[in-house]
Amino acid sequence: MKRIVPVLVVVACIFALWYAGSFLMNRAWVMDQAARAGTEPGFSEVLRDTMNQDRAKLPAPHQVAAELYDGILDKKVTSKRSLVYHGFITFQATMAGFALGIVAGVALAVAIVLSRVADRTLMPWAIISQTIPVVALAPMIVVLTNAMGAGSLMVPKAIIAGYLSFFPVLVSMVAGLRSPDRMQLDLLRTYGASPRQVFWKLRMPASLPYFFASLKIAVAASLVGAIVGELPTGAIAGLGARMLIGSQFGNPMIMWSALFAAAILAAGLIWIVGGIEKLANRMMGGQRA
Structure with a gap:
């Protein structure tokens, strides 16, 4: 209480x-x-x-709540006016970008931690990449993917979502992989552990708390990327497209209901990531959060 x-x-x-x-x-x-x-x-x-x-x-809160109720519960999920339908379209792009961001972030983090050359070359470029406004980058990605023959709108949306989500994973994983102190590293070397064993038995387990913390940020960033990616792609489905339609037709109710639907979706995704973190922590014998 x-x-x-x-x-x-x-x-x-x-x-x-x-x-x-x-x-x-x-x-x-x-x-x-x-x-x-x-x-x-x-x-x-x-x-x-x-x-x-x-x-x-x-719009007043009760007006937005009524529009949300209508879009989520009163419409069939197959209806083009259903927020569940549009939320699922955005959810698909979010998960594709989220997976792409995890793979890219973890791979780059491992390379940076294990290679001094990668640390000096990749990390600065990763930081510079985040200074580019995603609103300016999104149309370029759409044009390039279309030129490469990507017929699906999912591809540019997933790339934009992955672009926003990989950096939190990268930074957190680098910090996590480097978190073991000198005494722990020296102890494993004393036992004759190989660099691979040091990595899998010490660095990777030590990085998991950092990894899961970054996932909560990355999944929210991926959702933002998917919504932003729907704006320049000419998409007619998705929460971002729904916001754009509301803006074009001067109907703020559509915009606000889609905005709150996106917030509900983000909260659900973060809650799921938190549940997976607790499950992984319990399986590894850690304390329950």
Whole structure:
């Protein structure tokens, strides 16, 4: 109970600020309509109208919740207006990019830790790669994949998602593989352990906490990459495409519901990664989190 109360207080403050922002941002339209009609509405009337506008600048929380309910539970999952349908399209690209990011991040981390040449050459370029805005890089990736004959929209989205997700894995794995201290390394060498045995029996187990911590960041970054990748690809399905459609047709409800659907998907993916981490920790005899 002591843990829940602070969370509820923060959530209540967020909702209070959200409702206040909805009132202030949507009030101008209500007053403008009243001025054209030659009337002067009271506070209760203004409050009611600002909380129920169809194309509000800032939809109220209950409007977004209703749109979410409609898009998730009231629509068939095969419907093109279902957020479950669009979420699954984005989920597929997210998982493909996530897997690509893990493979690239772990492979580069191993090379950097085991090779001084790779450390001096690969790590600087990995850092520089993260200074390139993904919004500028995404159209280039789309053009290149199309030129190479990649017919599926999944390919550029997966590459963009992998681009955003590999760096957290790389940095954390490098730190984890280098976490054993000199005394531990000297002890294994005293027992005659080969470099391969040192790597598999000491460095890899020591890197697992770092690895799982990075996965929680990487899976969220992969989801962002998949959503961003849907914008320049001309995709008509996916949460990113849904946000773009809402923007093009001036319907903020579509944008906000897709945004919150993406947040729910991200929370679910992070929760799954956390569950896998606890399971792996238990199998290796570690303490339960």
